[in-house]
Amino acid sequence: MRNIIELRGVSKIYQLGKVEVKALDKVSFSIGSNDFISIIGPSGSGKSTLLDVIGLLTKPTLGQVFVDGVVTTEMSNDQMAEIRRKKIGFIFQTFNLIPRLTALENVMLPMWFAGVPDSEKKERGQQLLELVGLGHRINHKPNELSGGERQRVAIARALTNKPKIILADEPTGNIDSKSGKQIMDILIKLYKDEKKTVVMVTHDNSLAKRARKRIKIKDGKIIRRAK
Amino acid sequence: MIELLRVALRNLMQQRARSLLTLLGVIIGIAAIVALVSVGEGLQYAVNEQFEKMGMDKIMVMPGSPDSPGLSGMMFGMGELTDRDVKIIEKVGGVEMAAPMILESAIIEMGRETAYTYVAGMPVEKKIMKMIEDMQGYEIRAGRDLTESDKYAALIGYGVENDLFDKNVRVRDKIKINGRTFRVVGVMEKIGSRMDDLSIIIPLEQSKEVLNKTDYFYIIVDVKNGEDVSKVAEKIKHDLKKDRNAEDFNLQTSEQLKETAASILGIIQAVFVGIAAISLVVGGIGIMNTMLMAVMERTREIGVMKAIGATEKRIMSIFLVESALIGLLGGVLGIALGSLVSYGVSLAATSYTSIPIKTIVAPYLVVGALAFSMVVGVISGAYPARRAARMDPVEALRWE
Structure with a gap:
C-alpha cells in the first residue's frame, strides 16, 4: 500500500511572547491510501496542529511532509493551495459554511476556485448534496439548517473536487449524538465505499474506536499507535 | 469574472447601509468633479462666444502702465x-x-x-x-x-x-x-x-x-x-x-483679452477640480476603511476559502473586485448627479444672468470620471485585499 501522507520528524514550534511552545515534537508517521485514522488526545495536545500540518494549512518548523509522494516543505502558498484544492477535503467542527451562500453555492465554491464550468458545477453540487441526503434542501442557507445538516453540506463541499484525503477536525463536536452518528456513518462509507483516506481528530474515545487505526497524542508527541 | 462580480455584488448587498454610505463618498467626489468641469467648460464656451461677438479685430487702450494695468493710472492720476x-x-x-x-x-x-x-x-x-x-x-x-x-x-x-x-x-x-x-x-x-x-x-x-x-x-x-x-x-x-x-498706458487686443480671460478661467477651474479631487481622495479612504472592516469581519471566511483551495490571487481578486465595484458604481451615479447639478447651474445661469451658459458633459469627461473612480476603488482596495490574501489560514480559521 502506497503512502499518501508521510510525516518525517515534524516539529511545530510557536513563539508565545518569550515562551516557546512545542505544539508538535518530532512526529513521524505515515498513512496509506484508503485508510481511516483517528487522532486522539486531550485539548492542547497538538492534535489540531497535526491536522493543520497534514492539511498543508501551515508549514512545520522542522521536518518534512509528503503528500501523495511529493515533498511539500519548499512549496509556495499557492502551490499548497493547489494541493488542498485537488487532493484534500476539510471538515471542521464548526462547519465553516459561508453564511450568505445557499447549501448548493457552498458546495460549488471549491469548484469555482478550480475553474469548473458553470453547468458542471451545478450538476455535481446537486449530486453531492443528494449523496449526503440533502437533495431537498439545496437552496437553504446554513442558518436554515440543523447542525447535522450543516455538517453534511460541509462534507459534500469537501468532496467536490474528488480529493483522495478527507481531514475531519472534531466533525461531531457541535452536533447532537444522533446526527453525530450519521456523520460518522458517512465518513466510514467514504473510507469503505469511496476508497478515500480519512483522518479524523477527536477527543472522544468511542468515536476514535470506529476508525481503523488510532494515534494517541500528548504534548506534541505520539504516545501510542493502535489498530 | 462574471462570477466574481456576482459574488462582489452580493457581499456589498449584505452590508447595505455601509456600502451605500461608502458609495456616497465616491458619488459626491465624482459628482463635484463632473459638475465643476462641465460648468467650467460651459463658462469657457460662453466667454469665447462673447469675445467672438465683440470681434477679434479690436484693440483696447486704457490708462495705466502695463505692469500694473488700471491701478497706477487711477491712483496717481497720470497717464x-x-x-x-x-x-x-x-x-x-x-x-x-x-x-x-x-x-x-x-x-x-x-x-x-x-x-x-x-x-x-x-x-x-x-x-x-x-x-x-x-x-x-x-x-x-x-x-x-x-x-x-x-x-x-x-x-x-x-x-x-x-x-x-x-x-x-x-x-x-x-x-x-x-x-x-x-x-x-x-x-x-x-x-x-x-x-x-x-x-x-x-x-x-x-x-x-x-x-x-x-x-x-x-x-x-x-x-x-x-x-x-x-x-x-x-x-x-x-x-x-x-x-x-512714457509707457503710462495699457493696450490689449481682443485676442489677448480672450486669452487672459481663458487662462483665469482655467486657473479657477483647476483649483476647483483640485478641491473636488481631494473629496474623491476622502471617498477613497472611505472605501479603504469599509474594505478593511469587511476583511476583518470575513477573516474566518477567508480561512475557509483558503482551506478549500483558493489561491492568494483569488482571495485578492474577490476583495479588489468588490472595492472596484464601489468605485465604478460611485462613478456612474456620481456622473449622473454631476450632470444633473451642471444642468441645474446652466438653467439658473440662463434665468438669473441672461448669459446663456451651456454646460457640456463631454464624452471624455464621462470616460475619464469612470476610469478615475474605478482607479480610486482599486487603489483603496489594494491594501485591504492584500491583507486578506496574505492571511495565515490557520489563524484565520481559528478567528472568533
Missing part, C-alpha cells in the same frame, strides 16, 4: 488718455476708427427721487455707435438709438428702467444727471451684467460737460479688415509712447 491720443491713434495706418469712452458714476434725479449709477459717454457718430453696440451686444427695446443730432439725450439700461427708481423710467421721461436735464430717448434690452444694465449712455460731448471730465476711461480701436491686429497694436503703442514720452 490720462485725451483727445490728443485719439488723434494719434486715428493716424496710425490700419486703424479704421478710434472710439473714446467716458465712464463715471453720477447722481441721477427723477422727480423727487435721487439715485447713483454709471453714466457712459460715447461718440454718437453712426458707425461708432454701431461698432459699440455690436461689441456690447445691446439692442434697443423701446424708443430709438442716439443719433448725431442728439445733445441732452440718454439711452438707459434695463436696470435703470426698472430698478433704479420706484416708478419705471420710460421713453420721453426727463431725468437729471448731475443736475442737467436729459431726455430719455431709448431703452436697451437686458444685457445680463449688472453694471451694463445699470448704465446710462449719453453723447460724449455732453458727458464731458456733466461729468466734468476730459480724459477717457478707454479707447476702443477698430482695425481695418485684413490688417494684422497685433502689428497695428504695436504701431499704436510705438506712436503713443513717442508722443507721451
